[in-house]
Every structure is written in C-alpha cells, then in structure tokens.
Amino acid sequence: MTSNKTQRSDSTDEAKVAEWVDPGSGVVQRVEFLATPRGRVYVWSGSPPESTEAVLICSPISADFTANYHRERQLALALVSRGISVIRFHYLGEGNSEGESKDLTFSSICEDASEVFERVTSKLAPTKLAVFGTRIGVLVACAVTRLHPVPIVALWEPVGSPDRFFEEGGRSRRLSNLLRSAEGGERSWREELAHDGVLDLLGFSVYAPLVSSLDEIDVASLCLQPGGKVMVVDFGCAKKQVATWLAQQDPATNIEVLKIGVAEPWWFQDDHMRRGTDKVVAATADWLSRAFEEIAS
Amino acid sequence: MKPCFEERPVFFPGPRETLAGVLTLPHKCNSLTVLQIWGTAPHPSSGMNRLRARFAHVLAEDGFASLRFDWPGQGESGGSLKGGDLSTSYVRECVSAVSWLREQGHRRLLVLGHCFGGRSAILAAPALGDLEGVAVISPPTAQSHEQAIASQISFRTLVRAAVEIKPKELADREWREQRIKVIKGKLRSHLPGGATTMARESSPSVAGVRQLLDQRTPVLILTHEGSDFRTELEQFLEGNGLSDEMASVTPSRFVVLDYTVRGNGSLPLQDELVSQVRSWLAELPVVMESTAQ
Numbered sequence: 013m014t015s016n017k018t019q020r021s022d023s024t025d026e027a028k029v030a031e032w033v034d035p036g037s038g039v040v041q042r043v044e045f046l047a048t049p050r051g052r053v054y055v056w057s058g059s060p061p062e063s064t065e066a067v068l069i070c071s072p073i074s075a076d077f078t079a080n081y082h083r084e085r086q087l088a089l090a091l092v093s094r095g096i097s098v099i100r101f102h103y104l105g106e107g108n109s110e111g112e113s114k115d116l117t118f119s120s121i122c123e124d125a126s127e128v129f130e131r132v133t134s135k136l137a138p139t140k141l142a143v144f145g146t147r148i149g150v151l152v153a154c155a156v157t158r159l160h161p162v163p164i165v166a167l168w169e170p171v172g173s174p175d176r177f178f179e180e181g182g183r184s185r186r187l188s189n190l191l192r193s194a195e196g197g198e199r200s201w202r203e204e205l206a207h208d209g210v211l212d213l214l215g216f217s218v219y220a221p222l223v224s225s226l227d228e229i230d231v232a233s234l235c236l237q238p239g240g241k242v243m244v245v246d247f248g249c250a251k252k253q254v255a256t257w258l259a260q261q262d263p264a265t266n267i268e269v270l271k272i273g274v275a276e277p278w279w280f281q282d283d284h285m286r287r288g289t290d291k292v293v294a295a296t297a298d299w300l301s302r303a304f305e306e307i308a309s
Numbered sequence: 310m311k312p313c314f315e316e317r318p319v320f321f322p323g324p325r326e327t328l329a330g331v332l333t334l335p336h337k338c339n340s341l342t343v344l345q346i347w348g349t350a351p352h353p354s355s356g357m358n359r360l361r362a363r364f365a366h367v368l369a370e371d372g373f374a375s376l377r378f379d380w381p382g383q384g385e386s387g388g389s390l391k392g393g394d395l396s397t398s399y400v401r402e403c404v405s406a407v408s409w410l411r412e413q414g415h416r417r418l419l420v421l422g423h424c425f426g427g428r429s430a431i432l433a434a435p436a437l438g439d440l441e442g443v444a445v446i447s448p449p450t451a452q453s454h455e456q457a458i459a460s461q462i463s464f465r466t467l468v469r470a471a472v473e474i475k476p477k478e479l480a481d482r483e484w485r486e487q488r489i490k491v492i493k494g495k496l497r498s499h500l501p502g503g504a505t506t507m508a509r510e511s512s513p514s515v516a517g518v519r520q521l522l523d524q525r526t527p528v529l530i531l532t533h534e535g536s537d538f539r540t541e542l543e544q545f546l547e548g549n550g551l552s553d554e555m556a557s558v559t560p561s562r563f564v565v566l567d568y569t570v571r572g573n574g575s576l577p578l579q580d581e582l583v584s585q586v587r588s589w590l591a592e593l594p595v596v597m598e599s600t601a602q
Contacts, residue, residue, distance in 0.1 A: 082351030
C-alpha cells in the first residue's frame with residue numbers, strides 16, 4: 013500500500029461510513045457502523061477492483077478477540093493483496109460495535125455473523141465465498157455455513173468443547189495469581205460468576221448469559237457438512253480442543269490440517285501476541301487463494 | 310435506552326499513511342474534545358476489554374467529544390506495526406490527529422494518553438498547540454521499554470529467568486535482543502553515573518511535562534502499584550522537581566492506585582481509571598466554566 017491515498021469520510025447519520033482508496037492498487041478500504049435490527053455493527057471491508065471472491069472473518073470472543081485481532085488484520089490485508097475481498101466485523105457487545113457485553117451470547121454472535129454475511133455479500137456480490145473463524149469463531153463460522161452454502165472454510169484452533177472455554181481462562185487466572193503471589197480466593201470462577209454476576213478473567217469481563225450459552229451448545233448441530241474444501245490450522249497451543257473438534261466432524265468431510273507453531277497463550281496477553289503471525293497468515297492466505305482457484309477449475 | 314452520543318468511523322491523513330479511528334460525538338456537547346492516545350499493543354481501537362470505547366462513552370455522557378485512533382499498522386490504520394520501542398515515538402501521528410480534529414472544528418482539546426501513548430502525548434505536547442488538559446496513565450518516561458522494565462525487576466528475578474531459558478527461545482533473535490537490553494539496562498543503572506544517565510535519557514519527557522505546566526495546562530499522571538512504570542514515574546517526578554511544579558497548576562496531580570496487577574488486567578482497576586479521569590476532568594476550570602454556562 014502506498015502512503016499517498018485518496019480518502020473520503022462520509023459522516024451522515026444514515027451512512028456512518030468512512031472509506032479510502034489506494035490509488036496504486038485501487039483497493040477500497042471501508043469502515044462502517046452497519047445498522048441491524050439489534051444495533052450498529054462495526055464492519056471493515058477491503059475490496060480489490062473487480063474482485064469476484066470474498067472471505068468473511070468470524071472473530072473469536074473475549075480475550076481471544078483482542079489477542080487475535082492483529083492476525084486477522086494481517087490475514088485480511090494478505091488476502092486483499094491477492095485480489096480477494098475480505099469482511100471483518102465486531103460482534104454487538106464487543107469491540108467498537110454497539111451493545112453491552114452483558115448481552116453477548118453464542119446465539120447473538122451467530123446472528124451478527126449471519127446478518128453481516130447477508131448484507132455485505134449482497135453488496136459485494138462475489139461469485140465465490142469462504143468463511144474463516146478462530147477458536148469460538150470457528151463455531152460461528154460453522155453456524156454460518158449451515159445457513160448459507162459456502163464451499164470454502166478456513167479455521168484456526170477450533171474449540172471442541174465450548175463449555176470448557178472459560179475453564180481455560182479460570183486456570184490462567186489461577187496461574188497468574190500464583191505467579192504474582194496474589195490471593196486467588198477460595199471460590200471457583202463459576203461460583204464467583206453466580207455470586208457477582210460478572211467474572212473478572214485477567215481484565216476481561218465475562219457475563220453469565222455468554223457462559224450458559226456456551227454450556228448449552230449442541231456441538232453436533234454445528235458440524236461442517238461434507239463437501240467443499242476445509243482447512244484447519246493447529247497452532248499447537250490447544251491440541252486437545254482441536255483434536256476434540258476434529259473427532260466431532262463427519263469422517264466424510266475432507267479436512268486438511270496444517271500444524272503451524274504459534275506461541276499464542278490466548279488468555280495471557282503479552283509480547284508473544286505477534287509471534288508466528290507471518291507464517292500462519294501466509295499459509296492461510298495461500299491456501300484460500302488456491303482453494304478459490306481449484307473451485308473455479 | 311438510546312445512547313447519548315453517536316459514533317462515526319473516520320480516516321485521516323497521518324505523516325506517512327492513512328490513520329483510522331472512531332469519533333464519538335455527544336448529543337449535548339460541552340465544546341471540548343478528548344484525543345485518546347493509546348499504547349502500541351495490537352488491539353482494536355476499542356481497547357482491551359473495550360476500555361477506550363468505555364472512556365469515549367462515559368466522557369460523552371459528560372459532554373465531551375472524543376477520538377480514539379489506531380497507530381500505523383494497528384487496527385484499521387495503514388502501514389505496519391513497529392511495536393513499543395520507546396526510542397521511536399509517534400509525535401508526528403499525534404500532531405496529525407490534532408490537526409485533523411482542529412480542521413473538523415474541534416478547537417478546544419484535551420489529551421488522554423495511556424502507556425506508550427501517554428509518553429507520545431507528553432513528547433508531542435510542545436507541538437500540539439494549546440491544550441486544555443493532559444491526563445496520562447502509566448506513561449514510560451525512559452528511552453527504552455527494556456530499560457524501564459529493568460529498573461523495576463530485581464537481580465534475583467533476572468537470574469531466575471536466565472536459569473529458565475529454553476534453547477528454542479535463544480534461537481529467536483528478537484527475544485534475545487530484548488533480553489540483552491534488559492540486562493544492560495539493569496547493569497547500567499547500578500554503575501557509577503547510572504542514575505544520571507537514566508535522568509538524562511528521560512529529559513525529553515521532562516521538557517514535555519515542564520512545557521505543559523509552564524503554559525498552565527493541568528496534568529494528571531495516573532499509575533498503579535503493579536505498573537511496570539510506577540517506580541520510574543516516582544523517580545521522574547521527584548528527581549526533576551516536577552512534583553512541586555505540578556502542585557502549582559491546579560488540579561494537576563500524581564496518583565498511584567492501590568492495584569498490584571500488571572497492565573490493566575483487572576476490572577476494578579479499569580473502573581477506577583475511568584472514575585479518576587472523569588472526576589479530574591470535572592475539576593478542570595474550563596469544564597467547570599462550561600458546566601456553569
């Protein structure tokens with residue numbers, strides 16, 4: 013991208029859109045607060061000229077949302093540079109989108125993803141589509157593919173047991189308290205959540221509706237349907253979860269698994285956050301690019 | 310309940326690349342705008358656990374407009390991320406954000422800085438024109454992150470970390486260079502003249518704070534017990550006579566909150582930061598005047 017870009021900020025109440033066009037590549041980057049029935053969703057899209065392919069990125073949630081944000085940005089830019097349009101967004105109650113964190117549930121994030129999918133894909137009108145997800149975002153991506161036929165799916169570190177997602181956070185917090193010789197308290201995180209109504213997991217607020225919505229997920233109903241192309245990247249940090257997710261899939265589903273070592277501690281966020289980004293981003297962008305070509309042939 | 314503000318995504322020209330941000334506009338405006346300048350962690354512009362968004366919304370309730378923007382390579386801005394190397398600051402990006410805000414009609418500005426962003430705000434202060442107030446949360450004042458961290462950790466911790474080094478880590482050049490800088494910083498602070506060197510290296514920050522106070526701009530410096538920069542900040546203010554100078558510009562103050570967590574990794578600490586900044590802003594003469602009107 014060159015530094016000399018043309019830009020336009022359209023700040024009318026209806027639009028709430030800002031965009032700039034790279035005069036060198038012609039790529040249009042657009043950020044908007046997309047109006048949905050439940051609130052405005054913060055959406056970023058990158059569209060190369062004459063692009064016919066698009067990828068919807070379904071982010072993870074809570075600490076993972078922050079930890080993975082830069083990687084998703086880099087993946088989006090890598091795909092855009094390969095001529096593929098990309099859509100990223102923040103769930104309602106997360107990031108810059110409207111809504112309260114306390115209202116976040118698994119159903120609500122799936123609805124947001126589906127809403128963005130329908131609205132943005134109708135606008136970009138791609139002929140070929142893919143969805144991408146990370147961690148809990150994998151389950152969101154799976155939910156999208158069950159509503160809309162999508163031939164290409166790329167996934168990072170799937171969560172196989174969503175009901176155990178916050179257990180990891182609870183364990184990380186106990187470890188952090190031990191390292192700092194801080195008082196960890198006698199209560200389990202579930203007791204704390206039930207008592208206080210909110211859980212403090214290393215500075216991330218977690219509310220009961222989200223936890224119970226993950227407890228109630230019927231994972232079998234979110235399995236990928238056989239057919240199409242599927243890639244899973246195993247970072248090597250949550251091997252059991254990835255193995256559990258893979259075991260739940262229909263044996264007829266053809267899944268390509270790439271193992272790429274990424275030092276992502278997920279709940280502990282420090283200077284490790286960007287390690288391994290280039291490798292995993294390049295491998296995923298290459299795979300998606302190839303998958304689009306193969307679908308065409 | 311409908312929010313008392315509206316938010317707009319914006320792009321504006323930075324010194325090298327286009328920068329992105331979110332502008333929050335309250336329905337009832339007090340004619341003051343807060344520029345949020347944050348750290349270099351690769352988070353979205355909403356911040357960790359939406360802290361920056363929360364600041365924007367709470368400030369809007371009190372009538373302040375605000376802009377939170379991404380550094381180059383971060384969030385939705387152009388360019389590539391350089392990380393939190395304190396030897397390079399983002400003064401020019403701060404100037405770009407201020408210029409853009411003024412072009413949009415936001416003439417009366419305050420700055421809220423955090424960590425690396427707080428440091429950049431202090432360094433940029435002489436180039437930002439008149440400011441109505443500057444609040445910074447745990448800003449490093451030294452020239453390098455490693456040096457600042459080295460001043461906080463004990464020799465025992467260093468030795469323990471050395472024993473636990475894994476061969477895989479040693480092969481990582483970036484990791485190796487960071488650790489060497491920390492060790493050098495630690496050794497240098499204990500050599501004769503080490504303290505003088507540290508003080509000299511923080512002189513741009515001293516000049517920034519001093520210029521603000523000379524212009525009678527109120528300054529709030531907030532930190533907490535667990536911050537990497539608490540001790541360094543205390544030495545910075547005491548060693549350079551800034552505590553006395555701050556006392557002469559009301560309501561300037563230095564506040565150390567009683568939380569031992571690192572970073573902003575606790576919800577009560579995040580609540581306290583918002584509350585402290587909010588009440589400090591309410592004490593500013595310019596805010597009290599606008600409220601009285």
